[in-house]
Amino acid sequence: NAGVTQTPKFRVLKTGQSMTLLCAQDMNHEYMYWYRQDPGMGLRLIHYSVGEGTTAKGEVPDGYNVSRLKKQNFLLGLESAAPSQTSVYFCASSYSLAGGKEVYTQYFGPGTRLTVL
Amino acid sequence: GIQVEQSPPDLILQEGANSTLRCNFSDSVNNLQWFHQNPWGQLINLFYIPSGTKQNGRLSATTVATERYSLLYISSSQTTDSGVYFCAVERSGGGGADGLTFGKGTHLIIQP
Numbered sequence: 001n002a003g004v005t006q007t008p009k010f011r012v013l014k015t016g017q018s019m020t021l022l023c024a025q026d027m028n029h030e031y032m033y034w035y036r037q038d039p040g041m042g043l044r045l046i047h048y049s050v051g052e053g054t055t056a057k058g059e060v061p062d063g064y065n066v067s068r069l070k071k072q073n074f075l076l077g078l079e080s081a082a083p084s085q086t087s088v089y090f091c092a093s094s095y096s097l098a099g100g101k102e103v104y105t106q107y108f109g110p111g112t113r114l115t116v117l
Numbered sequence: 118g119i120q121v122e123q124s125p126p127d128l129i130l131q132e133g134a135n136s137t138l139r140c141n142f143s144d145s146v147n148n149l150q151w152f153h154q155n156p157w158g159q160l161i162n163l164f165y166i167p168s169g170t171k172q173n174g175r176l177s178a179t180t181v182a183t184e185r186y187s188l189l190y191i192s193s194s195q196t197t198d199s200g201v202y203f204c205a206v207e208r209s210g211g212g213g214a215d216g217l218t219f220g221k222g223t224h225l226i227i228q229p
Contacts, residue, residue, distance in 0.1 A: 033216050042121075042203055042219025058216055059118070088158060092217075104148045104207065105165040106217060111158055 001026050004109035006091050012115045013081045021076040021112050023091030030095040032074040033058075033106065034066060036087040043090060049074055081116045088113050119144045119208045123220035130194055131228055138189040138223045140204030148207035149180055150217065151189050155200045163189070163202075194227045201225070 004025045013019055023032065030051050035043035035058075045058030047066040055066045063085060065077045074093075078085060094106040120143040130136055142149070151163040164171050164178040166187065171178055175195075180187040191198055201224050205217035 035216075040221070042205070042221050043217070044219070045216035048216050059218075090160065103165065105162065106148075106150065106205075107162065108152075108160040111160075113158075 003027065004091055004093055004107050006089075006109040006112050008112060009110065010113050012117065013078075014117050015082060017081050018077070018079050019081065019114075020078075021089055021091075021114075023074045023076070023093075023109060024072055025074075025091075025093040025107075026072065027093060027107065028071070029093035029107075030071075031093060031104075032068065033092045033094075034064070034074065034076045035090045035092065036060065037090060037111075038087050046076065046089075083116045086114060086116045119146070119206060119218050121204060121206055121218055121220035123202075123204050123223050125223060126221065127224045127226075129226045129228065132194055132196060134194050134227075136191045136194060136225065138191070138202050138204075138225075140187040140189070140206075140220060142185050142187075142204075142206050144185070145209040146182065146185075146206040147209045148217065149187055150205050151178055151187070152203040152205065153198075153200050154203060154222070160203075191225075196227045196229055199225055199227045 033048040034046040037043045049068040052071045089112045091109040092106040122141045149167045153161045166180045168182040175192045177190045201222040203222045205219045
């Protein structure tokens with residue numbers, strides 16, 4: 001299992017440009033999440049999805065859009081990048097049913113480092 | 118929303134020392150995880166521990182859900198233990214889908 005993968009690993013954008021970050025998981029998890037991490041801080045939730053075709057806003061959703069067309073993929077889009085969106089973006093997935101017990105451990109991808117000039 | 122406070126914010130120890138990291142949270146939780154973020158930025162799952170005690174090698178964790186705190190113990194520290202340790206929680210009632218709220222982390226430096 002590759003677990004949670006993210007592409008690209010690094011990206012530099014100019015203000016106003018758009019881009020899409022791709023997250024893929026091969027653990028058959030129902031839930032997927034996008035977080036951002038700014039220097040010296042913990043992660044903050046941007047958007048999340050509880051299943052294919054569903055999305056919901058997290059703590060800091062402004063300036064981002066998401067889509068979950070397939071269960072294993074969760075896309076994060078920036079329509080018009082701003083310098084305030086310079087950050088490291090992490091994707092995560094969770095939810096499993098093991099022995100009749102629900103387990104919500106979140107597994108994280110390696111992150112995408114985005115710089116907006 | 119739920120508040121997560123970690124202490125201490127910074128910790129510098131000599132190799133071989135033991136340490137205790139604390140996480141306080143402001144509401145009932147159905148998920149609590151400890152992570153280690155290594156110097157390359159990778160987030161590594163340490164424990165999924167909404168309650169009780171777990172051990173994995175030199176690391177162990179205890180969550181006292183009724184008193185809303187969790188402790189991470191690191192024994193016989195090694196330089197590879199350096200990095201930032203995050204506590205993250207999800208409040209009860211979220212059904213496992215609300216996402217995690219992270220503390221600001223404890224920055225641990227182990228000196229040889």
